[in-house]
C-alpha cells in the first residue's frame with residue numbers, strides 16, 4: 613500500500629473497500645479513532661454490533677470496560693489511538709478469518725506508518741497473533757514487551773474476555789501497570 617497515503621485517504625479507501633467478504637454484511641467501516649499523534653496505539657480484533665452501527669471501535673460494553681482500564685492507568689481515551697485488525701464486523705462476532713485479516717492488515721500497516729507509535733498494545737489473542745507472532749499464547753505471553761524494529765508491542769486480554777471471565781481482571785491489571793511504567797519512561801504523563 614502507498615506509503616504516502618494520508619489518514620483521510622486511508623479512511624476513504626477503507627470506507628470503499630471490498631477486499632474481503634466482510635464488506636457484504638457491514639453497516640459501517642470502523643477505521644479507528646483517537647489521537648493520531650499519540651505515542652500509543654491499542655489494537656483489538658474487529659468491530660462488534662455497536663461498533664458496526666456507529667462506525668467507531670470499542671463503543672459497546674467492552675468499550676466501556678476499555679475506557680475504565682485506560683483510566684485506571686491515567687489515560688483518557690481521546691489521548692490514544694484505538695483501532696482493530698479488521699475494519700469491518702465479522703458476522704455473529706466470530707473471529708476474523710486468517711484471509712480477512714490478511715486482506716485488511718495493509719490498512720493497519722499504513723496507520724502504523726502514519727502514526728509511528730512507540731507502543732502498540734494488542735487487545736486479545738487475535739491481535740497478538742496478527743501483530744506479535746503467529747503462535748502467540750495470550751495466557752503465557754501477555755504482559756511482556758516485544759521489540760519489533762524499534763516499536764514496542766505488548767498484549768493483554770481483550771475487554772470482552774474480561775467480561776466473560778472476571779478472574780482474568782487481576783492479570784489484566786498487572787499488564788496495565790507494566791504499560792503505565794513504560795509510558796512514564798516516554799514522559800507520556802507530563
Ligand code: SF4
Nearest residue numbers: 629632635700715716
Ligand atoms: S475487513 Fe478490511 S479488507 Fe475486509 S472489506 Fe473491510 S476494510 Fe476491506
